[in-house]
Amino acid sequence: DSGVTQTPKHLITATGQRVTLRCSPRSGDLSVYWYQQSLDQGLQFLIHYYNGEERAKGNILERFSAQQFPDLHSELNLSSLELGDSALYFCASSPEGRSEAFFGQGTRLTVV
């Protein structure tokens, strides 16, 4: 158990809908990262938050947004969903001053 908690574990939704994925980082970690993993691609970096502020953006679609709250939990919002958005979405957190990231168990999103 990495200490990173993601909910829900599974999500099935229709095209055009909007969903919210939630992540609680390890106790004391200020950095939260979101990654997407599709069958035909490796882990793709989406976005990084540090203590409530956005620090870096990867190939994140405009339909996707994220935020980190004062209690350090983070949410990833996916809207106008398409079939191609079906993937595993992982959240990770890092301890202060370290680069290694500890991953949650992911949310499997299926868009039908």
Next chain:
Amino acid sequence: EDQVTQSPEALRLQEGESSSLNCSYTVSGLRGLFWYRQDPGKGPEFLFTLYSAGEEKEKERLKATLTKKESFLHITAPKPEDSATYLCARNFGNEKLTFGTGTRLTIIP
């Protein structure tokens, strides 16, 4: 462009047959090389961090080594429970980890 390349893509070994997995990357400021293990449908599990050329880390049957251009994950006398995808990642100093596509390792009893 920051890139991480892993080889082979897949590897099948008999139980007890030792081998090595390779991770190579575009050379830039070294901010860490990371190895993870990922089981199907699960999140990547952190294994090792390496920062300096010549550094080595060990955990059970796994040993990770680092040169200036590449890293190796050596697996000694593997067991079926070592079957997983092994991922390598680099920190290129840009607030994220860049991952390779992994080596899918299968250990046959």
